[in-house]
Amino acid sequence: MNTKIVIIGGVAAGATAAAKARRTSEDVSITMAEKGRYISFANCGLPYYTGGTIASRNSILLHTKKTFGDRFNADVMTNTEALSIDPVKKTVLFATEKGQVETPYDKLLIATGAKTFIPKIEGIDTVPYFTMRTVDDADGVKAWIETKKPKSALIIGGGFIGIETAEAMLHCGIKPVVVEALDEIMPNLPRIIAMNLREKMVSDGCDVVIRKYVKKLTQTDRIHAELSDGTVIDTDLVILCTGVRPATELAAAAGVVVGERGGILTNERMETNVKDIYAAGDVVEKTNLITGKKVLMPLAGPANREGRAAGCNMAGGDMVFKGVIGSSVVGFNGFVSAQTGLTYEQAIAAGFDADYVYTEDVNTSSYYPGHGYIFMMTVFDKKTGRLLGLSACGADGTEKRADEAAVAIYAGLSVYDLEHLEFCYAPPFASAKDNLNIAGFVASNSLRHTGFTVTPEFIYEKIKKGEKLQLLDVRSAPEHKAYAIEGSKHVFVNDVRNSTDKIDRSQPVYVYCAVGFRGYLAVRSLRNLGFEAYNITGGIEAYFRVKKIS
Structure with a gap:
């Protein structure tokens, strides 16, 4: 008897699982049900399609119901929502366009993904707004732009999608305003890194507001957003990019264990605690390979690899998903x-x-x-x-x-x-x-204790406290004249050996150049000459970054 595989959800995890299951065995039946209209599309490409970088809508539709079904000999159902799972009878109750259908399974994959987090903003239900999660979302934003001709767009949330959506709006000739409640955009990045991205956005024409949140939305002729400090931003378009949460309700109702992070818990084979029920994608917690702890990581790469493992195992193969490191990238112009x-x-x-x-x-x-x-x-x-x-x-x-x-x-x-x-x-x-x-x-x-480095944070804190430091700038004279750390002496790196009379041997000397290399050379020379010298890692460029975020 053929194994009946049922997959709830398409896109990265679900569609990958179905494809891998078929590649693993021709002796299984595969049913994949997707709540939306599209079973396999490029989520990450949506902002680029919205902004026109990706010109053709078909480019983000990786497979249709027919092409996927034909290629992988699978029964593909769209506009089909899973209402409940009965792990005892081993059935799934689906709501289809023709009514409710109960479908039996031998192996079940929950790949319900994540849903956009809608913050509690007063009046949010009284104004038009968009998210950027599905093809329909992108279509809605494009249609609004074409018909309403907005001059500005308020983007709530400064994470991956918020940044990419802001860039898309700029490409459409629309003024983007990004509001991020936390201390900096891209909170997964160190602030000293994320700050540079924010500065790039501002220099290219995007307004970015940090440490404030949207408190209230109202509408007259335009949409008015009141921020937590009382500031009001008038806009023509609101897009929520406030992150996602795992869609675990269906799984939890069936007795599947949900972890402390809010995602489904699985083993390396993507099996849940319920026999013959697997889970993969954004709905699942992953193991961080560095710490060994569970994390949420709603990214396409892990979702694909999890789906691949689950599909293989459901079809009789043997594959594991080891975990994640946490690799990500975002760009802006x-x-x-x-x-x-x-x-x-x-x-x-x-x-x-x-x-x-x-x-x-x-x-x-x-x-x-x-x-x-x-x-x-x-x-x-x-x-x-x-x-x-x-x-x-x-x-x-x-x-x-x-x-x-x-x-x-x-x-x-x-x-x-x-x-x-x-x-x-x-x-x-x-x-x-x-x-x-x-x-x-x-x-x-x-x-090895041969670099003798100190951090720019260490230096900045001492300067801020008013401590007297012996600072030595070893850049060229024009560089020093253009900008320097307050209170620093100047000796060009090539002249350090012959200028020791300008340096006090009785106290430490903290050396810097632009980014660290010339400072390192100077420190080694000074150390060889008996000075207690330290190089400021990253040089003055890192120091000024630290100063900006402090």
């Missing part, structure tokens, strides 16, 4: 912010004896025309040197360095290993010493 692994705060919270270094280097060879810069924060364990995380922002290629770091983290490499990794090199693509190599050099020197 060519400026890239990427993250993998743990931030410093997350590493400390997880119990690691963590430290970090800042580096900033070119994305190609420095002599290659059009090069840009990548600012990175590399997090590692002080006891073992294990690489724990990397956050970066800057020019094209930023995401490549995060990907490199993700592989290193997955492999359990240390910052000492980063010194020796061999990457592709040619002037248009990278330097002979890749950005991740340099991060390894700086972090390893710190651990």
